[in-house]
Amino acid sequence: MNYLAQYLKTTYNGEYYQLFFMLYIGSICILYMTRPSIPTTLIKYSLPVLLNNNQNKSLTLNYNTISTIFTHKISSNDSFVYIKKQDQVEQIIWQNITVKSGDNLSLIFPQVGLDASDVYKIVHSGEGADHLLNLKPGQIIKFGFSNKIISKPTLKQLDLQLNSTTKLTITEKTTIYTAKIYNEKIKFRQAYAYGRITSSLFEAGLRANLSEKLMMELSDIFSWDIDFSLDLQVGDLFKLIYKEVCLDGNKIADGEILAAEITNKGLTLQAIRYTDDTGMSNFYRPNGESMHNVAFMRDPVKNAYISSRFNLEREHPILKTKRPHLGVDYAAAQGTPIMATGDGTVNFIGIKGGYGRTIMLTHASEYTTVYAHMSKYGNGIEQGKSIKRGDIIGYVGKSGLATGPHLHYEFIVNGIHHDPLSMTLPNSKHLLERCLSDFNSKMEPLVRRLNTLENNILLSK
Numbered sequence: 001m002n003y004l005a006q007y008l009k010t011t012y013n014g015e016y017y018q019l020f021f022m023l024y025i026g027s028i029c030i031l032y033m034t035r036p037s038i039p040t041t042l043i044k045y046s047l048p049v050l051l052n053n054n055q056n057k058s059l060t061l062n063y064n065t066i067s068t069i070f071t072h073k074i075s076s077n078d079s080f081v082y083i084k085k086q087d088q089v090e091q092i093i094w095q096n097i098t099v100k101s102g103d104n105l106s107l108i109f110p111q112v113g114l115d116a117s118d119v120y121k122i123v124h125s126g127e128g129a130d131h132l133l134n135l136k137p138g139q140i141i142k143f144g145f146s147n148k149i150i151s152k153p154t155l156k157q158l159d160l161q162l163n164s165t166t167k168l169t170i171t172e173k174t175t176i177y178t179a180k181i182y183n184e185k186i187k188f189r190q191a192y193a194y195g196r197i198t199s200s201l202f203e204a205g206l207r208a209n210l211s212e213k214l215m216m217e218l219s220d221i222f223s224w225d226i227d228f229s230l231d232l233q234v235g236d237l238f239k240l241i242y243k244e245v246c247l248d249g250n251k252i253a254d255g256e257i258l259a260a261e262i263t264n265k266g267l268t269l270q271a272i273r274y275t276d277d278t279g280m281s282n283f284y285r286p287n288g289e290s291m292h293n294v295a296f297m298r299d300p301v302k303n304a305y306i307s308s309r310f311n312l313e314r315e316h317p318i319l320k321t322k323r324p325h326l327g328v329d330y331a332a333a334q335g336t337p338i339m340a341t342g343d344g345t346v347n348f349i350g351i352k353g354g355y356g357r358t359i360m361l362t363h364a365s366e367y368t369t370v371y372a373h374m375s376k377y378g379n380g381i382e383q384g385k386s387i388k389r390g391d392i393i394g395y396v397g398k399s400g401l402a403t404g405p406h407l408h409y410e411f412i413v414n415g416i417h418h419d420p421l422s423m424t425l426p427n428s429k430h431l432l433e434r435c436l437s438d439f440n441s442k443m444e445p446l447v448r449r450l451n452t453l454e455n456n457i458l459l460s461k
């Protein structure tokens with residue numbers, strides 16, 4: 001009633017008009033409480049005509065607005081809302097629901113005023129809509145409703161983020177819903193980090209907010225030049241430039257390292273990532289020499305110590321019999337990552353007698369490396385899979401005949417075992433001469449950027 005009074009006061013200046021219409025509305029209210037169907041008809045057909053037959057053509061009061069007032073859908077404390085004579089401009093109002101354990105559409109839709117028929121329409125809206133039948137706790141469903149005043153919420157759009165780059169969107173088109181999967185475009189931006197060693201590279205990396213992935217890659221880049229468990233000293237420095245993977249301006253993951261530098265015992269080493277015209281990426285020194293003088297890393301486990309060396313006369317610690325030890329044992333904590341020492345292919349994965357969980361990699365046609373006593377295998381590692389040097393293929397354990405957690409590592413050339421610590425490893429590929437000009441043009445700005453980070457490190461002392 002307050003709304004109608006305010007409307008009449010604004011629309012009709014005459015005092016008698018206000019009195020007449022207030023009496024009219026009062027009668028309607030009495031009828032509404034006794035015979036609801038009669039006033040509804042009167043309101044629908046007579047009142048809007050009478051009210052809108054006025055001099056102020058910019059205002060109108062329609063049946064939906066009056067019905068809303070009578071059914072108390074607008075609070076009497078709200079300020080009066082004028083509705084334009086032309087149709088109300090439609091906008092989408094969003095409501096978010098976070099999926100909880102055990103939730104499904106039949107439980108979620110009633111929370112936003114939708115019913116079983118809406119569930120059916122949405123689920124059958126097209127390819128991709130079936131993702132809504134396999135909801136996971138923590139996912140957010142975004143419901144977009146029309147702002148028009150009607151008896152039931154009208155769903156105009158539904159959004160569900162499937163992963164960091166993929167979104168399901170269901171939209172209404174003339175009462176029919178259509179589903180579509182959108183792959184959102186990711187972008188890359190350069191980031192940098194620097195630090196000073198006080199105890200270990202890992203600890204310094206944590207202080208610089210670097211992920212384990214970046215720290216593993218950094219140590220691999222310089223693995224042939226520096227033994228990170230023995231050679232690092234307090235005061236040594238590191239710098240790196242790397243990519244960040246971004247979506248809508250927000251970082252979602254770390255990309256690869258573009259350039260890195262380490263100063264160890266007063267000697268500074270720099271490494272630049274370069275992808276040649278064949279699509280192969282490797283790290284090179286600024287003069288174009290390969291960072292890895294050999295095709296294999298020497299050690300498959302970081303931060304480990306050698307508990308047993310290659311020995312043809314060794315007595316087995318469990319069997320107590322003379323049995324050749326055809327590899328090197330790296331003792332490390334249970335679950336420490338094990339890396340492939342070179343590019344290759346998985347030709348065996350499984351239980352291998354006293355070796356327990358074992359992986360064997362072939363490299364080219366003549367080299368084989370063996371990794372034994374694992375606690376578990378790396379994600380996605382399977383027979384025939386191609387592996388890159390530095391990939392995590394498993395984790396240190398004590399499966400099979402083992403006195404404690406360690407990795408047993410073997411290096412085999414043409415079927416003959418060699419000592420991995422003393423043998424001469426095969427050379428890696430150097431930068432091709434035809435790529436030198438392109439490499440130099442991409443290397444120089446990265447080196448300049450590394451050099452400018454020196455001032456930041458000095459200021460952070």
